[in-house]
Amino acid sequence: MGLFDFLPWWSFSVPVFLLGMLLPLKKWKVSPFLWGFIAGFMAWLLSTIYFELIYDGEIMKSVANVMKVKPYLLHPAIGLIGGLLTGLGLYSGYLLRNGREILELELPKIK
Amino acid sequence: MSVKFLFPLVALIMLLIVLDRKVFMVPPLGTFLNPFIGVVQNEHTSNRNKKVNLEVSQKTEIVFDDRAVPHIFAGNQKDMFFAQGYVCASDRLWQMDFMSYISAGRLSEIFGKKFYVHDVIKRREGMSNAALRTLKYIENDQETKRALDSYTAGVNAWIKSLSYADLPVEYKLMDYTPEPWTNLKTVLIMKYVSADLSGYEEDVPASFLETVLGSEEYNKLFPNYYVKKRKEGFGIQRILDSLPVNEYINSSFLESSPEIPTGDFNPNVGSNSWVVGPKKSKSGFALLCSDPHLNLSFPSIWYELQLKSDEQNVYGYSIPGVPGVIIGFNDNISWGLTNGSDDVRDYYKLEVKDNYSYYKYDGKWIKTDSIIEEIKIRDDTSFLDIVYYSKHGPILSDSRAGDPELKGYALNWTLHDPSNEILTFIRLNKAKDYTQFKKAIEYYKCPSQNFSYADVTGNIAVHHQGKILAKKWKNQGKFIMDGTRSDQFSTDALPLDKLPYTYNPDEGYVYSANNNPYKSPNSPIIYGHYKEFRADKIDSWLSAKEKLSIDDMKTMQMDNTNRLAEVAIPVFLQKMPSGESKHLQEFAHWDYKYNKDSRIAQLFEIWWTKIKINTWDELLRYKSHKMRLDDLVLLDMICNDPDNKYFDLLSSEKTENASDIIDISFNQMLKDTTTGSNWGNLNKINIMHLSNLKEFSKTGIPLGGHPQALNSLSKKWGPSLRMIVEMSDKPKGYAVYAGGQSGNPSSDEYDRFIDAWENGRYYELKFFSNIDEGNAQAKYKWSLQ
Numbered sequence: 011m012g013l014f015d016f017l018p019w020w021s022f023s024v025p026v027f028l029l030g031m032l033l034p035l036k037k038w039k040v041s042p043f044l045w046g047f048i049a050g051f052m053a054w055l056l057s058t059i060y061f062e063l064i065y066d067g068e069i070m071k072s073v074a075n076v077m078k079v080k081p082y083l084l085h086p087a088i089g090l091i092g093g094l095l096t097g098l099g100l101y102s103g104y105l106l107r108n109g110r111e112i113l114e115l116e117l118p119k120i121k
Numbered sequence: 122m123s124v125k126f127l128f129p130l131v132a133l134i135m136l137l138i139v140l141d142r143k144v145f146m147v148p149p150l151g152t153f154l155n156p157f158i159g160v161v162q163n164e165h166t167s168n169r170n171k172k173v174n175l176e177v178s179q180k181t182e183i184v185f186d187d188r189a190v191p192h193i194f195a196g197n198q199k200d201m202f203f204a205q206g207y208v209c210a211s212d213r214l215w216q217m218d219f220m221s222y223i224s225a226g227r228l229s230e231i232f233g234k235k236f237y238v239h240d241v242i243k244r245r246e247g248m249s250n251a252a253l254r255t256l257k258y259i260e261n262d263q264e265t266k267r268a269l270d271s272y273t274a275g276v277n278a279w280i281k282s283l284s285y286a287d288l289p290v291e292y293k294l295m296d297y298t299p300e301p302w303t304n305l306k307t308v309l310i311m312k313y314v315s316a317d318l319s320g321y322e323e324d325v326p327a328s329f330l331e332t333v334l335g336s337e338e339y340n341k342l343f344p345n346y347y348v349k350k351r352k353e354g355f356g357i358q359r360i361l362d363s364l365p366v367n368e369y370i371n372s373s374f375l376e377s378s379p380e381i382p383t384g385d386f387n388p389n390v391g392s393n394s395w396v397v398g399p400k401k402s403k404s405g406f407a408l409l410c411s412d413p414h415l416n417l418s419f420p421s422i423w424y425e426l427q428l429k430s431d432e433q434n435v436y437g438y439s440i441p442g443v444p445g446v447i448i449g450f451n452d453n454i455s456w457g458l459t460n461g462s463d464d465v466r467d468y469y470k471l472e473v474k475d476n477y478s479y480y481k482y483d484g485k486w487i488k489t490d491s492i493i494e495e496i497k498i499r500d501d502t503s504f505l506d507i508v509y510y511s512k513h514g515p516i517l518s519d520s521r522a523g524d525p526e527l528k529g530y531a532l533n534w535t536l537h538d539p540s541n542e543i544l545t546f547i548r549l550n551k552a553k554d555y556t557q558f559k560k561a562i563e564y565y566k567c568p569s570q571n572f573s574y575a576d577v578t579g580n581i582a583v584h585h586q587g588k589i590l591a592k593k594w595k596n597q598g599k600f601i602m603d604g605t606r607s608d609q610f611s612t613d614a615l616p617l618d619k620l621p622y623t624y625n626p627d628e629g630y631v632y633s634a635n636n637n638p639y640k641s642p643n644s645p646i647i648y649g650h651y652k653e654f655r656a657d658k659i660d661s662w663l664s665a666k667e668k669l670s671i672d673d674m675k676t677m678q679m680d681n682t683n684r685l686a687e688v689a690i691p692v693f694l695q696k697m698p699s700g701e702s703k704h705l706q707e708f709a710h711w712d713y714k715y716n717k718d719s720r721i722a723q724l725f726e727i728w729w730t731k732i733k734i735n736t737w738d739e740l741l742r743y744k745s746h747k748m749r750l751d752d753l754v755l756l757d758m759i760c761n762d763p764d765n766k767y768f769d770l771l772s773s774e775k776t777e778n779a780s781d782i783i784d785i786s787f788n789q790m791l792k793d794t795t796t797g798s799n800w801g802n803l804n805k806i807n808i809m810h811l812s813n814l815k816e817f818s819k820t821g822i823p824l825g826g827h828p829q830a831l832n833s834l835s836k837k838w839g840p841s842l843r844m845i846v847e848m849s850d851k852p853k854g855y856a857v858y859a860g861g862q863s864g865n866p867s868s869d870e871y872d873r874f875i876d877a878w879e880n881g882r883y884y885e886l887k888f889f890s891n892i893d894e895g896n897a898q899a900k901y902k903w904s905l906q
Binding site: 078084103106 | 133
């Protein structure tokens, strides 16, 4: 898939981190981790489902069995990985810029 | 600025590190589950038309038909082999790569320490070293080298085009990447197949049993024999060994028990092949049939394709990783293969000193050669193993420090000798007549094979071919030999003109089915793991009918008749007390077919098993020394020596004979719990993925057939391929193999042919004369230029 031929798979964390720094998340009064998490979760999960739909193979279930995971847990796991990576990336970038006020401002909103 | 951002950042980095690693069976999840490059990308299976710029000298077209079989049309041999490497890698890269790892003893590099023992055994068997020496030898031949170089370049062109997203799923699961292909890897695959077919031997248990039973008894149980002509009644003609030259084998010779690894080689792998000449063929054209019985696997050992260049046009079945077609046909000839089943693997007991530095030979101490084998282990330091070599071959046993009696066994195996089997196939692929066929198979050394032959002019033949050591005495090679004496060491192969063959016989047909090809008492004495029932059945089929058609050939290949049952049951019924049971009536009317819905087949299977157990109860005490007790020998004893002491049960006071054993076993059979079952419920076939991953395998397929039937199968082996070719002016092929073209478990093509294979259906093969015919039937097309 194009870009990842040259870049390591985790390189997408860098732009996410930068976005965390640059986007006016504070002004929008949104929780950077939660929004990052949701965005990442949806991106990974929906892309997976999209590829499963457009391709004609059937491998995800066998693969879950190989890894000794219940097949229905595979998709939530994919979402979770995407969510955590993006959430943490966005949050780190955000904190680099707005770190000082974090405790009083953001934490309550994460709930 | 605050350092607080470091907390989530550190958490992120730690998470990335964890997701980038393989943990036990779980591959690195960051890449593996990544929707853009991970496993979901392996669902992508459709192949479309494409044009690729590659280093071919002329435009080369690959046309895929509706079964995803590639038909390669190239301007010359070089481009053709390049395209074969390229297209085969596109379907089977992981398989061919993995087979080369198994063969070289490198599985620890993929799986870590737990495969270390496997790797050590392979190195000590001398596989990787043999492949290196073989490569050096065959690259001296320019024709072979050109083919190998082009094939390798083709495979590498495919590998180069892959990103992580495109890697076969096995690489992602096992977390490694394909290494560049080399000519050595091709040779390793040839050795892998060769080992499977020639690796079985019984030298150690045979030597032991010969010692404890004595020569006379041993020869009764494990005789060398010829099968009598069927006209004379089915039975065996024992060849008695007049000279007991095995006096060196005694308990002191065997004293230190040999530490020889018992291989997992399967004595049952074999095959059928027969050819019907024009006189006996309904259409007037020769018919050639070949069904190799091999270990079944996913992906299949066979990859179907057509290879056309300015020098040849051949269709058939190739082995992934090897250039050319192994079994198939061209415009003029067709050929099939069965295993020669000769014993080409022997042990020599050595006397060694100074920790394997020297071995004694004719009273002199000779220095051993040694090779350092580096076994790389994943996530661990490499292990350096020293393999010592005497002139016989690699020395297998461990050297144990401090042991005053350092005794090793050397393995002599024709597989170790450099030979160019690849050239045989390159030449066969373009052979035009019998002379060229004969010339081509001269290069063939290991494993010994029976090559069957038919051509468009109606000539038929079968040749037993390979490097078979000339015996210095009758039983040479049957037992462990004394490595300290030059008079026990054979190095000379039987000359080519001593190898048995049949050409255009009066009967109008030829066949081979792992039977002893040395038919007359004047033949050179050879020892092997031959099987006779299937060959006898083929002979009875082919002789019975005046004219034979393609449909007859199909019926024969799918024939579930157990030849043993067919011969044995009339004998048993005679020997049974009359009026015993309704089951006897059933047996009397049975057609001896091991169909999957047959209950009576299951009954006979139990009956025969009980007869074997009851007869050979004397040998149970030696059960750690496993040897194949030949069904034919037992049947011969029942018919011709019914008062033999082996029929007497140890557990009873009475003296039993063969009739008693048949009767006792019959009653035991009636009490067996599985009597109500159908044969198919017990005869389940497993086709395992090469890595043994259950998810990519097909297990528990209930099938008809039996090792002693022409449809010869059991557990995890069977007719890997069934091919029939009619040698009309334009040869016509019909075939099916157990698998599918694609190695991608996600693809429909992965197991596409299994259903047809199970049910005895065949595909008509599309053997195109030219690219236009190909284009007309193309499902999709690749152009290399």
